[in-house]
Amino acid sequence: MHPISVARRVMEKTPHVMLTGEGALMFALSEGFPKENLLTETARLAWEEWKKKAEYKPKINVERHDTIGMVAIDSKNRIAGACTTSGMAFKMHGRVGDSPVIGAGMFVDNEVGGAASTGLGEMVLRTLGSFLVVEEMRRGAHPQKAVEKAVKRIVHKYPEQAKENQVGFIAVDKKGRHGAYGIQTGFNYVLYQRGENKIFEAGSLFQ
Numbered sequence: 001m002h003p004i005s006v007a008r009r010v011m012e013k014t015p016h017v018m019l020t021g022e023g024a025l026m027f028a029l030s031e032g033f034p035k036e037n038l039l040t041e042t043a044r045l046a047w048e049e050w051k052k053k054a055e056y057k058p059k060i061n062v063e064r065h066d067t068i069g070m071v072a073i074d075s076k077n078r079i080a081g082a083c084t085t086s087g088m089a090f091k092m093h094g095r096v097g098d099s100p101v102i103g104a105g106m107f108v109d110n111e112v113g114g115a116a117s118t119g120l121g122e123m124v125l126r127t128l129g130s131f132l133v134v135e136e137m138r139r140g141a142h143p144q145k146a147v148e149k150a151v152k153r154i155v156h157k158y159p160e161q162a163k164e165n166q167v168g169f170i171a172v173d174k175k176g177r178h179g180a181y182g183i184q185t186g187f188n189y190v191l192y193q194r195g196e197n198k199i200f201e202a203g204s205l206f207q
């Protein structure tokens with residue numbers, strides 16, 4: 001049910017960065033994670049409906065972003081990041097999105113900061129978006145400027161796809177400053193600070 005927790009075990013208990021497929025399942029079971037059915041009734045019914053035409057038009061979800069990315073900084077200014085997603089609806093079996101690919105869906109460099117993305121993974125994979133955000137911060141950019149740069153890069157390189165799709169980034173730097181930005185409106189993010197959650201609407205390139 002929580003692949004993000006299995007991913008953490010990979011980081012903490014193995015010398016590796018990534019496990020996939022059957023090996024990842026074997027590792028999760030050996031770590032005591034139960035095998036669970038992730039298919040909800042709502043998703044099953046949507047799939048039954050989709051099968052009537054079975055048109056191959058995979059989509060990110062209707063709220064225009066799909067993935068939960070998190071970047072945290074502690075009182076010693078140590079940065080951590082996490083990213084978890086169900087990916088794209090009705091995609092080809094075997095399709096890999098940006099979320100599990102380090103540097104695409106999420107990237108942390110503890111000397112600089114961290115970033116995570118949401119939205120259409122293909123556009124983020126093609127630009128290694130989260131890595132780009134962190135590299136901009138390394139060059140001195142404020143996290144807000146860094147996320148804007150990554151969004152603009154994506155729109156510049158993939159203008160047609162960008163018209164119809166969302167990509168958003170969040171970022172935190174080593175000083176605790178943060179930023180968030182999307183291609184389209186509707187990208188909300190939450191800032192948790194001093195025991196309080198605050199929801200913000202991120203800025204966007206298109207209005």
Ligand code: GLY
Pocket residue numbers: 066067085086087088096097098099117118119120121122
């Ligand atoms: N952002 C998640 C995906 O494209 O799979």
